[in-house]
Amino acid sequence: MAKQLSVFLENKAGRLARVTSVLGEAGINIRALSIADTSDFGILRIIVNDPSQAYTILKDAGFTVSETEVIAVRVQDTPGGLAAVLEQMSNANLNIEYMYAFLGTSEEDALVIFKIEDTKKARAAFKEKGIQVIEEQELYRL
Amino acid sequence: MLYWDQEKECMPRENLRELQLRRLKETVYRVYAFVPAYRAKMDEAGIKPDDINSLDDIKYLPFTTKQDLRDNYPFGLFAIPMSEVIRIHSSSGTTGKPTVVGYSRKDLDTWAELMARALYSAGARKRSVIQNAYGYGLFTGGLGMHYGAEKIGASVIPTSGGNSKRQIMLMQDFGSTLLTCTPSYALFLAEIMQEMGIDPQDLKLEAGVFGAEPWSENMRRELESKLHITAFDIYGLSEIIGPGVAIECERRKGLHIAEDHFIPEIIDPVTREILPEGSQGELVLTTITKEALPIIRYRTRDLTTLNHEICPCGRTHVRMHKVLGRSDDMVIIRGVNVFPSMVESVLLNIPGVEPFYVLIVDRIGNLDILEVQVEVSERIFSDEVRKLEELGKHITKELESALGVSVKVRLVEPKTLERSEGKAKRVIDRRIF
Secondary structure, eight states, X not given: OEEEEEEEEESOTTHHHHHHHHHHHTTOOEEEEEEEEOSSEEEEEEEESOHHHHHHHHXXXXXXXXXXXXXXXXXXXXXXXXXXXXXXXXXXXXXXXEEEEBOOOSSSEEEEEEEESOHHHHHXXXXXXXXXXXXXXXXXXX | OXXXXXXXXXXXXXXXXXXXXXXXXXXXXXXXXXXXXXXXXHHHTTOOGGGOOSGGGGGGSOOBOHHHHHHTTTTTTOOSOGGGOOEEEEOOOTTSSOOEEEEOHHHHHHHHXXXXXXXXXXXXXXXXXXXXXXXXXXXXXXXXXXXXXXXXXOEEEOOOSOOHHHHHHHHHHHTOOEEEEOHHHHHHHXXXXXXXXXXXXXXXXXXXXXXXXXXXXXXXXHHHHHHTSEEEEEEEETTTTEEEEEEEOTTOSSEEXXXXXXXXXXXXTTTOOBOOTTOOEEEEEEESSOSSSOOSSEEEEEEEOEEOSXXXXXXXXXXXXXXXXXXXXXEEETTEEEOHHHHHHHHHTSTTOOSOEEEEEEEETTEEEEEEEEEOOTTXXXXXXXXXXXXXXXXXXXXXXXXXXXXXXXXXOTTOSOOOSSSOOOXXXXXXX
């Protein structure tokens, strides 16, 4: 299980730059990132090396932030690697709310972040299917 | 003691009406004799002071508007020589020439008396510690409250507006029991308190007297639960005297208008006809004891109703409903009247939504567009687009059903909408007519 920070952003110039500069100044490293956007607003989702410190920093800077539980999964970095994992998830009836890729660290593997409705059920299913879940502390160190 | 001035506040209606008629006649004689602008208007309307023989005859007198104060800027409507004027207050004049009001010594005594009456009605006593966060200066809020609180003999902390963290520190250290400020500033203070990690239950604060802008019953619930206080509405306007024209009693079912000093009427803001008892319309006030600036039939632009039913509190003075909106704050969107207070009411009924909002009106092509900007607090934020969009839709639906006009809701980042220390600006009208 890993903690993702979700940040509310208005669709206005400079908002994303502000988040990243606030974090950068505090020495927080962004390890993975995705943005979901609509015409009016966006939701920035990030994995950082120190989620609780980053949470406080963003909150103090006036952003609306929340912590979200996500699962980081190791996927073979070969054609069909992700497809294999997704198929097994589908077989296990796991609903994916959203997903995005982690900035790569190794040659053979890719890391994918999943937000799944029922995290507990997902963990059990991954274990059963032999899908490798990256634990929190390891993830932040990557 | 339940009342500050039982004889006046609980005067039998019949005696009150006699007193009002006598004072009205005196006032009309005075303005006719000493204020050329009033004499000209009355002559034009073909009415002489002697024509006023009953309270109903007030309907023959011409109205006074803010424009009349501007036309006679600065002192043209004063009914006494400047040497007898001992205080001058003025509006900020953001929408044109400021309106200027003056007070004789007796006027200031009356005002302090009315404010003492008001604060007493909200539970202030000699032992109270009153933190007055209304702005001191040309604005009547600060000094008006101040003199009333001193008259009661309470301990007054004249913090004026602003410097919110210091306000909260003083509230803690000095043990303030009563807070006086605008309702939007009170809410802002509650927010800062939360950020500072201060639990309002640890404070000595018991009550708040909030005014200078219209606020809803939902806002009352919000203020009461966030600050752990009883919130009282106070009404007044500088043109009439300042705060203290009307105040809620402990029942908080309408504000008692000090009828020994003012005569209220409700008119249709468009036809200017007097409306029957209980109808909603624009409040019109006549001062009947003011010396420096007597005002005849002042159109307040505030929309409300009057209730003459006897209040269980024992006071006989008529009650006005909490101001429902301002006829000039009202925006007409495709023929529908929309008041910011209605938007506030809807937002406060949606769990987690903070009452920080602004209405933006624009015209695209020939169509009026109403956008309501709402801040996304942590309580309603979600990491999923779908949920935020659903929330937006929910707010839109609730607003549309309450306002009867289509609305575009825009979710904005927290603290991006103005926190006002005076009167909150709730409407931005970008239409060019």
